[in-house]
Amino acid sequence: MTDNDYRDEQGGVLPQPMSEQTLQRLAENRERREEQRIARAAKRRRRKIIVLLAALVVLAVAVYSGGVAHFSGHFMNKTSLGSVDISGKTTAEVQALLDDTTASYSLTISDYGFETSIQAADINFSLDQNCTAEALIAKRNPFIWPYEMMFVRDLAEYLQVTYDEQALFALLQVAVDEHNQHAEPPKEESIVFDQETKTFAYSGPIAGTHLIYEQVLIKTQDALANLRSVLELGDDCVVQPAAGGNEAQLTAAAKQANRLCDQYHITFMLGDSASLVVDSAQAAQWITIDEEYSVSLDQGKIDSWIDSICALLNSKGGERTYLRPDGKEVTVSGGSYGWAADRDATAKLIRDAIAQKPKQNVYIPCAVVGNGFLGLPGADWGKRYIDVDISEQYARFYDDDGNLIWETDVITGTRWTDFETPSGVNTIQYKASPKSLRSTGTYTIYNDDGTVTIEEDHVFGRDVEYWMPFINDFIGLHDAWWQDSFGGSLYEDASHGSGGCINLPSDKAAELYDLVRVGDVVVTHW
Structure with missing residues (x-):
């Protein structure tokens, strides 16, 4: 190869090609420089990581130390x-x-x-x-x-x-x-x-x-030991029933009882004003089941029921316990209202009818007939009646369907005196409007100086607009226009308590006068 081989067309000198050894050395130098660059970069990263880790360790130590210091005097979370x-x-x-x-x-x-x-x-x-x-x-x-x-x-x-x-x-x-x-x-x-x-x-x-x-x-001791403020007892604190296991036998007994009760629908007529029905619901009260799950009627329960009915059919002046429509249980005795029937004859008639289950009505002869008969637990009157609750100082009137149609606060006879309103079951004797309730008698006045003044022929009472007596012509319901208020404990004060009558607000007395009928039952009770 001559020098002319490394010149261009214009005669310029061209670079001479490098040998393979030179090219190899150059490549090795480049690789070495790249490795050095990578090593330097890795070293810088390691320094940063070490610094970061050191900072984290310092921070962790600080947080830990702070936590130790804090929780030495403060309670931990949770x-x-x-x-x-x-x-x-x-x-x-x-x-x-x-x-x-x-x-x-x-x-x-x-x-x-x-x-x-x-x-x-x-x-x-x-x-x-x-x-x-x-x-x-x-x-x-x-x-x-x-x-x-x-x-x-x-x-x-x-x-x-x-x-x-x-x-x-x-x-x-x-x-x-x-x-x-x-x-x-x-x-x-x-x-x-x-x-x-x-x-x-x-x-x-x-x-x-x-x-x-x-x-x-x-459970209470455990709750006290753990400072609990509320304790709900749970099932383990109540007496549990014995385990079952006789569902099949009892289900069969229920079907047998239903067939037996379905046979009963006996209507007993009490005069012309009331009736008493023995139906499946009543017969259900007499059902008994023996140890073999055999169903029958308990004759003892039947006899007890008959005795109670006969007592109600001879109840005049006797004690009755009944449920008022609002749910209050009331016991009352006294008064002139009541039925009268031959007790032995009535018991036999009812007992025979229960045994024979007749389809037609059974008539019970009554010497004295009431105006209704609700039956047990103890009301020998109908759904329609006036209820005077002396303890509540409140009166209510229920209509023929037992609905409350009239009510008011009242003032009854002065308490703890001879003028207290008598308890009992009576009836409205008649109605009068207006009516003079005046009478004369001896009036004794106890003076502040200890002397006593006696007035002969003193005039008692006032004239009223509405008069509805229920105990002879002496005690009744009437308007009390002179009273400022009603109810509460006013009847305990002699200046407000009546002489035995039921004092009514004038407007309420007018309403009742239009609603009430002669013969309606009035029950006065505590």
Whole structure:
């Protein structure tokens, strides 16, 4: 190769080609420089990571140290004392809480219609002197606070409460005993009569509301130990019924009872004004089931029912206990109203009819006929009547369908005197408007100076616009235009109480006068 081989067309010199060795050295140099660059970059990254890690370690140490310092005097998150959250509180705050708890603590216990409250003072409730906030905070290790923070802790388990156990036993026993007096006992599996469908059906075991004192005590002591403010007792605190297992036999007995009750629809006519019906619902009250699940009517129950009916058919002046339409149970005796029938003959007639199940009506002869007969539990009058409740100082009038159509506050005879309104069942004798209720008699005045003044031929009473007597022509319902107000305890004051009559507001007396009929029953009672 000559020099001319490395010149261009114009005679310029061209670069000479490098040898393979040169090219290889150049490539190796480039690789070495790249490796050095990468190494320097990696070294810089390592320095940054080391610096970052060092910073994180310093920060972690600072946070950890701060946590140790903080949780040495503050309760950790997720920490409670019974039902009270004490997360983040200082020992001073928790100590104040403990002190307040001792003074104001109360526990309300309830379930199954039972409710009672136990106050700290009732049982001398207090915390053990060693149960301090400092002692409680020591139960969680501040040096492992990151680990401790993972768990929910209730420190109430470390509290040691003290109280007068005998006082607790006595309080709880009285409360449970009072509840159990009216509690529902458990019901074994049986057949039950449905008043709506008028049929018997199987009913499985049903727990009642009768409490087990020992179980209530155990749960109460646990609640006190854990400073709980509310305790719901649960199923294990009530008497449970025996296990079932006789559903098939009792279902068959229910069907047999339904067939037996369906045979009864006997109507007893009481004069022309009332009737008494023995239907499936009444027969259901007499059903009995023996140990072999055989169904029959209990003759003893039938006889008892007949005796009660016969007593009502000879009830004049006697004691009756009945349910007023608003649900109040009332017992009343006295008065001139009542039925009269031959007791023995009536009992035989009813007993024979129940045995024979006649299709036609059965007539019961009555010497004296009332104006209605609701029957048991004790009303020998109809749905239409006037009810005067002396204890409530309130009167109500129910119509032929038993609907309340009139009511008012009243003032009855002066209490604790000879002028008290008599209790009893009577009827409206007649109606008069207007009416003079004046009479004359001896009036004794006891003067302030101790002397006594006697007025002969003193005029008693006033003229009224509406008069509706129900005890002879002496005691009745009437307007009392001179009274400023009615109801309450006014009848206890001689200046307001009447001489035995039922004082009514004038407008209410006018309403009643238009509604009432001669012969309507008036029941006055406490």
